[in-house]
Ligand SMILES: Cc1cc2nc3c(=O)[nH]c(=O)nc-3n(C[C@H](O)[C@H](O)[C@H](O)COP(=O)(O)OP(=O)(O)OC[C@H]3O[C@@H](n4cnc5c(N)ncnc54)[C@H](O)[C@@H]3O)c2cc1C
């Protein structure tokens with residue numbers, strides 16, 4: 390196993406990627422060899438789906454994490470046809486989706502399986518309700534949306550924001566630490582139940598050739614490369630994976646133990662919140678999902694007082 394830190398040398402691609410943009414380096418290489426890339430994007434209704442991409446220009450549709458369990462649909466049948474016609478294929482997804490593709494196609498030199506480090510993925514039904522309500526509260530519909538970014542880095546890689554831009558030019562943007570969809574996700578209420586017993590963790594569970602994640606803990610492990618623009622941690626697990634990451638300029642080599650101490654999702658499933666079952670029962674019965682996210686994961690009085698104190702302190706320091 391090889392564990393490296395890296396980023397995309399193209400600053401624009403790095404900015405539009407969740408971490409350092411290494412996914413785009415691997416994907417470009419496959420497309421330039423005439424191959425196909427499968428990954429997660431939005432459809433025309435802003436639902437989260439797996440897509441097949443054939444050109445470097447369209448790779449932007451897959452760039453960036455969408456924190457929703459994607460609809461994988463007919464992807465396996467399309468991969469089958471691509472492999473049978475001798476094309477190279479790169480498939481990216483969560484570790485459980487990658488394991489399902491590995492089970493179907495086995496080891497194949499033309500198939501590169503790339504997973505994201507996965508702390509858990511929210512059920513699509515929560516995303517569908519959230520985005521509907523967000524639009525309705527602004528007197529708009531999903532057709533009025535121009536773009537959605539779960540990892541808007543204009544406020545920095547570590548302090549990223551959730552941003553929706555509407556076609557009329559209005560913008561909804563909040564730091565992820567304050568956005569209720571992201572808070573319910575990061576506090577594990579909206580995760581699929583299977584995520585709490587995820588068997589696809591390192592060191593033994595992964596079935597991928599390559600794993601990509603955020604290099605959280607960079608300020609402790611490699612402060613010399615920490616510039617808050619985003620760095621990807623890349624784990625090559627198989628010979629195919631090691632061969633593919635040769636083309637990437639590495640900024641440092643690490644051990645699995647070093648990186649997982651700051652990124653527990655690499656090795657451990659999330660813990661089920663005590664009130665998870667009550668949350669899902671209430672979610673099925675309630676009309677207002679944003680209100681429910683607020684009830685279970687909203688900013689509580691103590692947290693907002695701490696936040697206020699932090700902001701005052703940072704102003705005094707300036
Ligand atoms: C649900 C989810 C949970 C995650 N949890 C963690 C975590 O706990 N710790 C961590 O370090 N990293 C996590 N990540 C991964 C991280 O956010 C970055 O995707 C990863 O670091 C790669 O970044 P990049 O800059 O190299 O490329 P990017 O351009 O950001 O990578 C995009 C890649 O992510 C894939 N992708 C996007 N949305 C989804 C989705 N819904 N399901 C499956 N694949 C998707 C795309 O197909 C593409 O391959 C998570 C990602 C997702 C989708």
Ligand code: SF4
Pocket residue numbers: 458483484485486507508509510581583584585587588589
């Ligand atoms: S945590 Fe495991 S089961 Fe849940 S989406 Fe991620 S890989 Fe799949």
